[in-house]
Amino acid sequence: MADTRAGLFVTAFYGILDPASGNLLYCNAGHNPPLLLRAQDRESSQSLVKTGMALGAVEDASWERRQ
Numbered sequence: 001m002a003d004t005r006a007g008l009f010v011t012a013f014y015g016i017l018d019p020a021s022g023n024l025l026y027c028n029a030g031h032n033p034p035l036l037l038r039a040q041d042r043e044s045s046q047s048l049v050k051t052g053m054a055l056g057a058v059e060d061a062s063w064e065r066r067q
Helices: none
Strands: 012-018 023-029 035-038 041-047
Touching: none
Parallel strands: none
Antiparallel strands: 012 023, 035 041
16 A cells, blocks of 8 residues: 555455354454344344554554454
8 A cells, every 4th residue: 555645545344254163253444334144143233343444544553353
């Protein structure tokens, strides 16, 4: 992102699902919160909150992992 013009940024969501355990490890960099739907309870959903700022919004930003 060092080559981008000032004021530009990107949002991103990255997740790793372990199908055996059903655990989802994710980082959400300023993206709209995705919804997690579980097979056993299709009537409700869980919002996966942001874990940091959008990519390129500030220099030296950090992101938290959630499970």
